Amino acid sequence: MLRTRVKEEVIIPAYEGRAIVVPKGHYLCIIDMEGQQVGDFVCFNQGNPGEHVSPVHMRSSLSSIRLKEGDGLYSNYRRPLMTLVKDTVGKHDFFFPACDYYRYKVDFDLEEHPNCHDNLEKALKPYRLGYTELPDPINWFMNNVLDDNGDYVIEPPLSKPGDYVMLEALDDVVVAVSACSQDLAPVNGWKVTPLKLQVLEGI
Amino acid sequence: MLRTRVKEEVIIPAYEGRAIVVPKGHYLCIIDMEGQQVGDFVCFNQGNPGEHVSPVHMRSSLSSIRLKEGDGLYSNYRRPLMTLVKDTVGKHDFFFPACDYYRYKVDFDLEEHPNCHDNLEKALKPYRLGYTELPDPINWFMNNVLDDNGDYVIEPPLSKPGDYVMLEALDDVVVAVSACSQDLAPVNGWKVTPLKLQVLEGI
Numbered sequence: 001m002l003r004t005r006v007k008e009e010v011i012i013p014a015y016e017g018r019a020i021v022v023p024k025g026h027y028l029c030i031i032d033m034e035g036q037q038v039g040d041f042v043c044f045n046q047g048n049p050g051e052h053v054s055p056v057h058m059r060s061s062l063s064s065i066r067l068k069e070g071d072g073l074y075s076n077y078r079r080p081l082m083t084l085v086k087d088t089v090g091k092h093d094f095f096f097p098a099c100d101y102y103r104y105k106v107d108f109d110l111e112e113h114p115n116c117h118d119n120l121e122k123a124l125k126p127y128r129l130g131y132t133e134l135p136d137p138i139n140w141f142m143n144n145v146l147d148d149n150g151d152y153v154i155e156p157p158l159s160k161p162g163d164y165v166m167l168e169a170l171d172d173v174v175v176a177v178s179a180c181s182q183d184l185a186p187v188n189g190w191k192v193t194p195l196k197l198q199v200l201e202g203i
Numbered sequence: 204m205l206r207t208r209v210k211e212e213v214i215i216p217a218y219e220g221r222a223i224v225v226p227k228g229h230y231l232c233i234i235d236m237e238g239q240q241v242g243d244f245v246c247f248n249q250g251n252p253g254e255h256v257s258p259v260h261m262r263s264s265l266s267s268i269r270l271k272e273g274d275g276l277y278s279n280y281r282r283p284l285m286t287l288v289k290d291t292v293g294k295h296d297f298f299f300p301a302c303d304y305y306r307y308k309v310d311f312d313l314e315e316h317p318n319c320h321d322n323l324e325k326a327l328k329p330y331r332l333g334y335t336e337l338p339d340p341i342n343w344f345m346n347n348v349l350d351d352n353g354d355y356v357i358e359p360p361l362s363k364p365g366d367y368v369m370l371e372a373l374d375d376v377v378v379a380v381s382a383c384s385q386d387l388a389p390v391n392g393w394k395v396t397p398l399k400l401q402v403l404e405g406i
Binding site: 054055056057059060063064065066076077078079095096097102103106107131132133136146149150151152153 | 269282298
């Protein structure tokens with residue numbers, strides 16, 4: 001059994017994002033504190049910010065649109081930057097975009113709704129990563145339900161309070177997570193609640 | 204019935220890419236000349252190259268991972284730049300990446316295999332679009348076969364010689380298409396063959 005201790009802990013308030021460094025060999029837990037809360041996640045190689053976790057390449061390298069324990073989080077260089085080592089939920093998304101200005105403007109005619117894209121950009125700003133377009137996210141706990149035609153609906157997450165995923169860093173990485181700010185659809189159970197990040201080291 | 208005439212025609216040789224401008228209100232046909240040949244496709248708004256067709260946003264706006272006649276090809280601004288008006292095949296992919304240097308290096312230990320990423324970049328170079336990362340492609344005619352677990356295999360395309368898709372431009376767009384250069388897997392039936400582009404106007 002993996003024995004660890006917490007080195008750093010960060011609460012992500014509802015409607016906000018936070019970034020954190022996870023050193024190589026350390027673990028990151030993303031904890032759904034109250035349940036049914038999606039976390040939009042991006043991850044950069046700290047030593048080469050041009051390399052980042054890339055869901056489109058993950059779908060190729062994993063030959064799947066579902067994540068399982070043991071799966072690598074592959075980068076645009078087709079090598080894993082992290083590994084999903086533990087998952088208490090078993091249902092996540094990595095084909096859907098972060099909500100953004102255009103989502104709320106086009107679909108809800110709202111100008112200033114909090115959104116994951118801007119939450120992630122704000123959280124990453126101090127790291128000066130120099131990208132131009134934010135990479136696509138992994139949406140932890142997001143529950144897309146596909147039918148046989150390839151059409152889908154987004155239902156509330158299956159996660160209960162305290163559920164989590166645990167990732168191992170295979171390189172020094174900068175990770176950002178947003179408490180998905182969509183409160184006008186079922187994706188977070190029609191409300192937005194906090195998440196918790198923990199960086200752990202093995203003991 | 205839509206009546207059109209051909210204004211411009213371009214052959215895309217096997218293992219290469221070509222780019223073309225499709226003016227607003229005109230149509231683009233992508234024709235699989237010999238059958239079973241995937242075409243990797245990217246599309247930019249000519250008036251604002253920061254806006255491009257974005258498969259991740261398409262999957263959200265269409266609530267689907269399958270394309271049907273009438274579907275919009277949505278951009279990163281969540282509005283359609285083109286519409287799929289006719290499709291003689293009915294099976295395409297928009298969740299898989301373009302093959303690239305890393306695909307052949309990591310999976311086949313090849314340094315210099317032709318690849319769609321580089322074909323598209325070379326074809327787009329004269330247009331000086333100024334992007335840093337090439338957008339994800341739509342892979343016309345690509346036949347991913349999903350199982351109930353979300354795992355999939357890539358099988359040869361269902362397209363026969365002369366099959367095509369027809370797209371209407373909703374703005375002036377720059378399109379690039381690569382004759383997918385993967386000859387080491389079933390994706391193009393284990394061989395690479397030419398495609399044809401036609402720009403048509405209504406009469």
